[in-house]
Amino acid sequence: MTSNSQNIFYYSSLIGFFYQNGIGCEVDEIKAFEIFSNSVKNNQKALLNHFTFDQKNESISFCNDDIKELNEIITQYFYSLFLYKDIILNRRNNYKFYNKNAEKGDSASQYYIGNYHYIKKDYDKAIEWYTKSSEGENIKATYSLGVCYNFGLGIKKEEKKAFELFLKSAEGGYKYALNVVGYCYYNGYGILKDENKAFEFYLKAAKKGHGTSQYLVANWYNDGKHVLRNEEKGFYWNRKAAINGNVNAQFELAEYYIDSSINKNERKAFKWYYKLANENKVRAIYLVAKCYRDGIGIDKNLKEATTWIKKYELSKFFGKPQITLNDFLNGSDIDAFSISPFTRMCY
Template identity: 30%
Template sequence: MEKYFESTDKSFNDYDNKKELMELNNLGYCYQYGIEKKKDGFKAFKLYLKAAEGGNSDAQNNLGYCYQNGIGVTKDKKKAFECYLKAANEDDLHAQYNLGICYQNGIGINKDNKKAFEWYLKSAKGEYSPAQNILGNFYQNEIGMEKDLEQEKAFELYKIAAEKDHYMSQCNLGILYENGNGTEKDLKQASFEYLKKSAEKGYSDAQFELGYYYYYGIGTKKDLSMAVYWFSKAAENGCKTALHNLGECYELGNGVDKNEIKAFEYYKKSAKYGDMDAKFILGYCYVNGIGTEINKEKGFKLYDEAAGNSDYKEYEEEIVDNLDEVKYWYQKAAKNDNKYALYKLGEFYQYGNGVGQNEMRAFVFYKKSADQGFIDAQYKLGDIYSKGTEIEINKEKAFELYELAAEGGNVNAQRSLASLYEKGEGTEQSKEKAIYWYEKAIENGCPKSQGLLNVLTQ
């Protein structure tokens, strides 16, 4: 490395050949990032400028980055765009990608998703992995498209970039495998493994997803301590959603010693970042003294914020007469479609806790929560369809909901799904699938399933 510096660290003279221009650009990079040189943004900028003036497209791209971020020069987004454009027109793949970012986000130019797509496409055709990843995102979400595009194209692009070890693409590919978008659904071999690869490279989104997989036993054996490990990693790397999950783990003692003070702190951090569910639970902590001193005034204020100050005129008299303070505020939050509150309200009405027992009203609240993807509500709704008194029994609907909740990791749904497969209710009878789901339920801590499995396999 010293020899390299001896050959390139010279005054700003004219550089005539491509090798010298490349070395000049590389030296600028060393000054920019402090690689065996004292970090110096101004020197980096000057070196990039000299190399760019000589026609080096890498330096032209780096010059754009300096203008965009104010490295060694006053920030100037318009000049950044011009530098990227010049380098992109010289077929610099990184510059083409950066130009796409400029068009997508309105950096130095008006936003234009169609042009962003065009530049990402040029870069992706040159096998530049970040462009392949973001182009996959464009296809997946139909950004800048004039017509509907199928998920297969997104899958292809993510896979190409993922195989080059691009961590974001590995995460995105894992999610496509998880949902069966653009490919066959594959939770174990594909989704879990790609998420793991991405998570191990430090990508917080993948770390959160991997924690979720371990928490619910999706694509792998349920392991709450590993869930806490990956949620913690995700939180350390800036994933705000993971803070809420860590709060829940500490509150319930899942994968870690129960610690309500830590739970409260995590909920507090999550609420600070605008997580409405965490804000609601934080209010509950204040009202009930969970991990903190009781402060009902603060708790009710947080409930109010979580509810979005919504009206609750419907059923107001019943609410005030029949619900205690906590349940009253559950009702208010539910008016803003808070999925956790909706689920709790379903429980109040199903079991008659503080209100008159009313399966129909429980059904309404569970459905609203289930429609937002709340797994426990999906199970409860399936149960009502399977055994309901006021709601007409519908085993096919029950099967669909149990399957959703079971795949999401709800142990009761796994047991119930196994039972439907065993009896052939709501689906074709399958002893093999019944055994599979009983075993999943046993793995996830349902001893009752062991007895049912023993009877089935006798």
């Protein structure tokens, strides 16, 4: 039987839980934290008799078996309070720290404060701080200010102004701005269409490590539509993009290793498919099953092929190409490339 004080602690913790998760009320992290704090303060003496908290290692040491008598929810939330408290207090302390420096004219801090208000959708304040930071030559703030103009967040939408800000940020070397300027030139967004300029900026962004730009540059070299066709450079940039996490590039690199007459390497192809399959990409799940069935890049293994094709069958998405296990094992196939590379397994 729990005591009255323990019941109070239980229910106050539960109310804090409601505020934390928005159950029957709006999510209010600060209110949740206050309730957790008051609950702890009011029961601190009793609770400290049961366990101690190692703040350095973020671990609890139980002193005796009496803790088992406390409701499981109470112990879980008292433990999580320390972690939760750190998150909230760090956010508060960070804001105070950066705001103080922002007021003194530090452009990096001004950019941080701008982001803080942007996340809270206080776009007027975000623009105010982005503008100050941009005037201090902060290229990230200049880019973010361009985003506000581009989407009309807290200010009138103005494509030309957005492009000017993106260009200024790009000239400072910011890779995301370089990519966006390439997009603007290619599509004539806020500036006259110029495919040569588009490629120039995509290439600059690619050299800065921007994955999408690396993939686009690879495509341009492979297609030869806007620049001279160069398969070697196409492969180079596609591989860069794949390593950088671009999903399209990863699939295309795998296909290159299967189809190439020069650099054919089915084992590398399988490794890329297997990586993507383990990230629940449905197309890759099917292709891994096919590799096991046909011995492409891996030893033939019908048991593994069956496991993977069953996983494919379990995936649920609209318009999925259908195939039965028997048909698959007998050599029938679907057009795996009709499945978007981004389609993920859902159950």
